[in-house]
Amino acid sequence: MKGYRDIPGDGGSNIVEQVVAQQTRLATRMAPIRASVAVVSGKGGVGKSSITANLAGALARQGLAVGVLDADLNGPSMGKMLGVRGQALRVEPDGVRPAVSAHGIRVVSMDLLLSGDDAPVVWSAPTQSEAHTWRGTMEGTALREFLADTAWGALDVLLIDLPPGAERLPTLLDLLPGLTGAVVVTIPSEVSHLVVRRALTLARERGARLLGLIENMAGYACPTCGAVGPLFEGPGGEATAARHGLPFLGRVPFDPRLAAASDQGRPFVLDHGATPAGRALTAIAGALLEGLTPA
Numbered sequence: 001m002k003g004y005r006d007i008p009g010d011g012g013s014n015i016v017e018q019v020v021a022q023q024t025r026l027a028t029r030m031a032p033i034r035a036s037v038a039v040v041s042g043k044g045g046v047g048k049s050s051i052t053a054n055l056a057g058a059l060a061r062q063g064l065a066v067g068v069l070d071a072d073l074n075g076p077s078m079g080k081m082l083g084v085r086g087q088a089l090r091v092e093p094d095g096v097r098p099a100v101s102a103h104g105i106r107v108v109s110m111d112l113l114l115s116g117d118d119a120p121v122v123w124s125a126p127t128q129s130e131a132h133t134w135r136g137t138m139e140g141t142a143l144r145e146f147l148a149d150t151a152w153g154a155l156d157v158l159l160i161d162l163p164p165g166a167e168r169l170p171t172l173l174d175l176l177p178g179l180t181g182a183v184v185v186t187i188p189s190e191v192s193h194l195v196v197r198r199a200l201t202l203a204r205e206r207g208a209r210l211l212g213l214i215e216n217m218a219g220y221a222c223p224t225c226g227a228v229g230p231l232f233e234g235p236g237g238e239a240t241a242a243r244h245g246l247p248f249l250g251r252v253p254f255d256p257r258l259a260a261a262s263d264q265g266r267p268f269v270l271d272h273g274a275t276p277a278g279r280a281l282t283a284i285a286g287a288l289l290e291g292l293t294p295a
Contacts, residue, residue: 026148029095030178033067033155035292037211038172038182040203042195044164047216048185050262051252051281052161053081056105057267058285064156067098069146070109071172072163073139074121079111083265087112095151103270108150110142144175157292166199170206181209183249183288186237187217193240200244211249211291213241214284218251221276228253228276247291250284253277 030036039055041048052068060066070078079085084099084107091097098106110121152158160179162168169182182203186196196213203210215237219228231254241248255277261268269285272278 022144022148025095026144026176027178029148029150029152030176033152033158035156035180036158036160036176036178037180037288037292038071038160038162038169039185040162040169040182040199041164041185042166042197042199043192046164046185046187046192047252047258048164049077049081049161050258050268051185051214051216052159053078053262054258054267054269054281055285055288056082056159057103058269058282059157059289060103060105061270061273062285062289064289065106065154066104067106067152067155067158068108069150069158069160070107070111071143071146071160071168073110073142075163076109076111077262078107078161079109080265081262082107082267084109085111085265089113092151096149097151101265103267106152106155108146140171140175143172147176157289166195166202169199169203169208173206173208179208180292181211183211184213184246185216186213186240188215188231188236188251196240197244200246204244210244210246211288212247213237213244214249215251217254219253221253221255223255223257223275226276247287249287249291250280252280252284 039048039052056066056068068078068082070076082101082105084101087099089096089099089108089112098108099112100106114121160172162172173179184196184200186192200210217231218237220231221228237251238248253276255275257272258268258277261271269278269281273282
């Protein structure tokens with residue numbers, strides 16, 4: 001993807017023309033995409049990327065055309081979770097072709113541009129000492145290029161896996177004002193719900209359409225007997241959703257095989273759909289899809 005390491009406009013070049021051209025490309029890319037959905041969390045460690053991968057798997061299993069944009073540029077994981085590591089992003093005359101998983105999900109991730117497993121994302125700045133200061137600007141530039149330069153084709157749903165942080169959704173809204181909406185992922189702990197409530201308030205202030213809340217790791221599902229027992233103590237997701245006037249999309253119990261499936265590059269829901277976690281993920285994908293359908 002050309003120029004993703006560069007900051008546009010240095011040297012006083014035609015900044016306005018470049019931005020207008022990029023916005024035009026972005027509108028063209030998004031036109032055949034029926035719905036774009038950000039998956040967000042107020043804090044890390046809630047399993048947001050795992051939820052994203054499994055929502056993609058559940059929707060693809062229903063026969064939908066699904067894409068996933070890994071917007072966590074510094075900690076990309078979708079390439080691994082969806083089994084496309086090793087595939088190169090091909091630059092063709094009409095744009096960058098996403099990688100395609102074995103189950104048909106189209107994927108773009110910074111991970112697919114790195115030279116190896118140990119290679120970090122290194123941001124270029126006017127001087128290296130300024131790299132941290134410029135990092136937010138450069139991240140925004142790279143994400144804008146991912147959005148504007150990827151030839152997704154026709155999709156029913158594009159899922160955008162955002163990095164943790166309350167400010168990430170407003171940043172995406174600046175880049176993609178036509179975003180259909182966002183789903184919020186939390187876990188049943190006081191700390192997680194406190195951070196999520198603040199993130200929800202900020203999202204509402206910025207005019208984001210919030211499609212619902214998902215509570216992950218809501219109990220422990222025994223892989224042998226299927227019984228679900230307690231895992232975390234804390235407030236229920238329904239209460240937080242109700243407080244903010246959101247649909248509660250569902251809760252997903254923790255199953256050790258979820259992590260194993262992510263490591264193997266195949267969404268858990270595809271092979272374990274009959275388990276408590278698999279049924280929950282399938283139901284959540286259905287509820288999300290219903291929320292995207294105009295009344």
